[in-house]
Amino acid sequence: MLLGRVVGTLVASRKEERLEGLKLLVVRQMDVDASDTSSYVVAVDAVGAGVDEVVLYCTGSSARQTAQTHERPCDAVVMAIVDQWEIGGEEVWSKSARPAKPRPVAKAKNRLKA
Amino acid sequence: MLLGRVVGTLVASRKEERLEGLKLLVVRQMDVDASDTSSYVVAVDAVGAGVDEVVLYCTGSSARQTAQTHERPCDAVVMAIVDQWEIGGEEVWSKSARPAKPRPVAKAKNRLKA
Amino acid sequence: MLLGRVVGTLVASRKEERLEGLKLLVVRQMDVDASDTSSYVVAVDAVGAGVDEVVLYCTGSSARQTAQTHERPCDAVVMAIVDQWEIGGEEVWSKSARPAKPRPVAKAKNRLKA
Amino acid sequence: MLLGRVVGTLVASRKEERLEGLKLLVVRQMDVDASDTSSYVVAVDAVGAGVDEVVLYCTGSSARQTAQTHERPCDAVVMAIVDQWEIGGEEVWSKSARPAKPRPVAKAKNRLKA
Amino acid sequence: MLLGRVVGTLVASRKEERLEGLKLLVVRQMDVDASDTSSYVVAVDAVGAGVDEVVLYCTGSSARQTAQTHERPCDAVVMAIVDQWEIGGEEVWSKSARPAKPRPVAKAKNRLKA
Numbered sequence: 170m171l172l173g174r175v176v177g178t179l180v181a182s183r184k185e186e187r188l189e190g191l192k193l194l195v196v197r198q199m200d201v202d203a204s205d206t207s208s209y210v211v212a213v214d215a216v217g218a219g220v221d222e223v224v225l226y227c228t229g230s231s232a233r234q235t236a237q238t239h240e241r242p243c244d245a246v247v248m249a250i251v252d253q254w255e256i257g258g259e260e261v262w263s264k265s266a267r268p269a270k271p272r273p274v275a276k277a278k279n280r281l282k283a
Numbered sequence: 284m285l286l287g288r289v290v291g292t293l294v295a296s297r298k299e300e301r302l303e304g305l306k307l308l309v310v311r312q313m314d315v316d317a318s319d320t321s322s323y324v325v326a327v328d329a330v331g332a333g334v335d336e337v338v339l340y341c342t343g344s345s346a347r348q349t350a351q352t353h354e355r356p357c358d359a360v361v362m363a364i365v366d367q368w369e370i371g372g373e374e375v376w377s378k379s380a381r382p383a384k385p386r387p388v389a390k391a392k393n394r395l396k397a
Numbered sequence: 398m399l400l401g402r403v404v405g406t407l408v409a410s411r412k413e414e415r416l417e418g419l420k421l422l423v424v425r426q427m428d429v430d431a432s433d434t435s436s437y438v439v440a441v442d443a444v445g446a447g448v449d450e451v452v453l454y455c456t457g458s459s460a461r462q463t464a465q466t467h468e469r470p471c472d473a474v475v476m477a478i479v480d481q482w483e484i485g486g487e488e489v490w491s492k493s494a495r496p497a498k499p500r501p502v503a504k505a506k507n508r509l510k511a
Numbered sequence: 512m513l514l515g516r517v518v519g520t521l522v523a524s525r526k527e528e529r530l531e532g533l534k535l536l537v538v539r540q541m542d543v544d545a546s547d548t549s550s551y552v553v554a555v556d557a558v559g560a561g562v563d564e565v566v567l568y569c570t571g572s573s574a575r576q577t578a579q580t581h582e583r584p585c586d587a588v589v590m591a592i593v594d595q596w597e598i599g600g601e602e603v604w605s606k607s608a609r610p611a612k613p614r615p616v617a618k619a620k621n622r623l624k625a
Numbered sequence: 626m627l628l629g630r631v632v633g634t635l636v637a638s639r640k641e642e643r644l645e646g647l648k649l650l651v652v653r654q655m656d657v658d659a660s661d662t663s664s665y666v667v668a669v670d671a672v673g674a675g676v677d678e679v680v681l682y683c684t685g686s687s688a689r690q691t692a693q694t695h696e697r698p699c700d701a702v703v704m705a706i707v708d709q710w711e712i713g714g715e716e717v718w719s720k721s722a723r724p725a726k727p728r729p730v731a732k733a734k735n736r737l738k739a
Contacts (some may be wrong), residue, residue, distance in 0.1 A: 170535075170552065170553040170554070170586060170587055171552065171553065172553065176315070176370050176371060177315070177368055177369050177370040177371060177375070178368065178369060179339075179365065179367070179368040180365070180366040180367045180368065181339060181363035181364060181365050181366055182364075182366050183330055183331075183363065183364040183366075184339075184362060184363035184364070185329050185330060185350070185360075185362040185363065186350075187348060187349065187363060188363055193284075193316055193339075195368055195370060197315075199541075200551070201518070201519070201537055201551045204326060209314070209315045210284065210285065211284040211285065211286065211339060212284070213624060215527050215584070216525055216526060216527060217525075220371065220372070221371075225521075225526075225535075225553060227585065228586055229343050229344070229345070229571050229572065230343065230344045230345065230458070230571070230572045230686070231571070231572065231574065231575060231583075231584050231585055231586035232345065232584065232586075233345060233348070234529060234575070234582055234583055234584040234585070235527045235529065235584050236527070236528075238554070238584075240348055241345075241348055242329070242341045242345050242346065242348040242349050242362045243284070243341065243345055243348075244284060244341045244342055244343050244345040244346075244362060245284055246527075248525035248526060248527040248530060248583060248584045249523035249525065249527065250523060250524075250525040250526070250532055251521060251522070251523050251524045252522040252523055252524050252525075253521070254519055254520065254521040254522065254537055255519050255520060255536060256518050256519040257519060257562065257563075258562070259516060260595055261519070275554045277562045278313045290429070290484050290485060291429070291482055291483050291484040291485065291489070293453075293479060293481070293482040294479070294480040294481045294482065295453060295478060295479050295480055296479035296480050297444055297445075297477065297478040297479075297480075298444060298453075298476060298478070299443050299444060299462075299463045299464070299474075299476040299477065301462060301463065302477055303477060307398075307453075309429055309482055309484060311429075319464065323428070323429045324398065324399065325398040325399065325400065325453060326398070331504035333484070334485065335485075340471060342456045343457050343458070343459070344459065344572070344686070346459065347462070354462055355459075355462055356398060356443075356455045356459050356460065356462040356463050356476045357398070357455065357459055357462070358455045358457055358459035358460075358473060359398055360458055364431060372476065403655070404713060405657070405710055405711045405712040405713060405717070406711060407681075407707060407709070407710040408707070408708040408709045408710065409681060409706060409707050409708055410706075410708050411672055411673075411705065411706040411708075412672060412681075412704060412706070413671050413672060413691045413692070413702075413704040413705065414692075414706035415690060415691065416705055417706060421626075423657055423680075423710055423712060437656070437657045438626065438627065439627065439628065439681060440626070441718070447687075448713065448714070449713075450640050456689065457685050457686070457687070458572070458638050458685065458686045460687065461687060461690070463708070465717040468684045468690055469687075469690055470649035470688065470690040470691050470694075470702060470704045471626070471683065471687055472626060472683045472684055472685050472687035472688075473626055507642065512649075512666065512667040512668070512699070512700060512701055513666065513667065514667065542665070542719050543632070543633070543651055543653075543665045557641050557698070557725060558640060558641060559639075559641055567635075567637060567640075567649075567667060569698045569699065569700045570700055571685050571686065571700050572685070572686045573685070573686065573688065573697075573698050573699055573700035574698065574700075576643060576689070576696055576697055576698040576699070577641045577643065577698050578641070578642075580698075586643050588641075588698060588700045590640060590641040590644060591637035591639065591640035591641065591644055592637060592638075592640070592641075593635060593636070594636040594637055594638050595635070595636045595637065596633055596635035596651055597633050597634060598633040598635065598651060599632060599633060599676065599677075600676070603633070604629040
């Protein structure tokens with residue numbers, strides 16, 4: 170699994186029928202020092218993650234091993250929201266220490282067609 | 284899944300029998316800022332995507348989880364046409380804002396042997 | 398799937414029994430502009446491709462979805478010979494326009510132990 | 512499989528139900544000369560590995576072939592603790608020669624919510 | 626599949642029970658010109674390959690399609706010993722032309738705990 174930051178959402182109304190009802194998130198891959206990388210993935214949300222949350226995502230056939238993604242054409246899934254991780258006994262990142270930045274309501278357009 | 288732009292089509296008349304009847308698209312991988320990358324993939328079309336459309340594609344064994352690609356030697360499938368995505372509450376790309384550029388009819392040779 | 402050019406053949410007489418009888422091709426990955434890349438793969442031939450032919454190959458578990466490779470330890474298969482592809486309505490490569498270069502018979506040693 | 516050094520642990524209390532009870536390790540990929548690389552993976556622990564131990568990890572669908580990870584949304588698993596390896600007859604790394612560095616107890620916070 | 630040179634062996638006495646009895650090889654990936662690359666993999670040996678032999682290895686779920694690796698947490702397997710390959714009708718590498726270099730007996734410690 171890899172660490173990621175949910176940076177956005179994606180709408181696709183015309184799609185293969187087995188994708189119906191899935192929420193699609195744009196996820197920026199993170200490094201273990203909590204910095205963003207240049208890689209991204211569009212992943213199905215299996216845990217109700219919101220924009221700015223730090224998550225774990227899973228790729229390949231393992232991405233189909235959730236209740237939402239079983240037998241679906243899905244190769245990436247967000248399946249955990251990260252609370253904290255530490256490297257060598259030192260905390261690197263903690264959800265409580267760095268709460269998700271609230272976005273201005275007026276600009277928040279995170280609606281997603283089902 | 285990754286974002287891609289359909290840039291072309293491919294014809295292969297001599298092929299493994301389980302590939303018969305599939306439409307093959309040349310897809311340029313896109314970055315989340317809607318720019319093209321240097322990567323590409325040849326993918327089976329599962330949603331009727333046309334040249335210049337922005338799509339989502341899926342790779343690996345998950346590419347076989349559509350009606351068209353089930354149990355076929357296919358490791359990439361276009362399974363959604365993207366309407367819009369946003370990063371941090373800001374719209375990055377929208378199908379309605381950037382319609383697919385029409386190609387001159389005389390040069391359009393997007394026929395594909397079945 | 399990716400585009401490739403068959404550049405050679407490989408002989409391996411001592412191998413896992415499920416590999417018996419498969420023809421192994423050395424395939425150079427091609428870019429969409431028909432240039433060679435620095436990547437290669439050794440792939441099982443499922444369509445009778447010859448040296449210098451431009452092909453499509455499939456990797457991962459999908460490489461086992463052909464009659465020849467079913468339940469074999471094979472992670473790459475050539476499963477189509479490319480006739481033509483075009484980008485943005487312009488033909489990039491065509492088999493009829495660029496026939497496979499014939500190799501001198503004296504040097505052609507493309508025999509392969511079964 | 513790849514060589515890795517367990518560098519930390521990760522806590523995720525909100526997750527897909529099939530991930531419950533799995534211990535998550537942050538693993539730094541190692542090169543064959545026993546140096547660290549810039550790559551990492553978050554992997555499920557299937558052998559009781561501790562921080563600073565050198566391990567083997569497995570990715571993709573093969574990561575689900577352990578008792579702990581069967582049918583779980585897990586694409587990386589630590590499934591062996593390395594004792595020793597050698598290159599060309601020379602020992603490169605040995606567990607007995609380089610014991611895991613003990614971390615100060617006061618800073619060790621390797622607890623993990625189940 | 627990719628070309629590799631077996632460069633060493635690895636011992637792991639504490640491991641997931643389904644790995645018991647498998648011989649683990651350290652394999653350096655080779656390029657098609659027979660030079661070594663900077664990539665490596667630790668692979669299960671399915672053909673009795675020795676150090677310095679040039680082999681084919683298979684990764685991903687296909688690595689589990691051998692008698693030794695079926696349903697095991699194994700994502701890489703050596704499943705063929707290469708005799709020869711040629712590019713464009715010219716022999717690039719041949720086992721008979723380049724026999725495996727014998728290692729001094731005193732230093733050869735290629736024993737592996739089962």
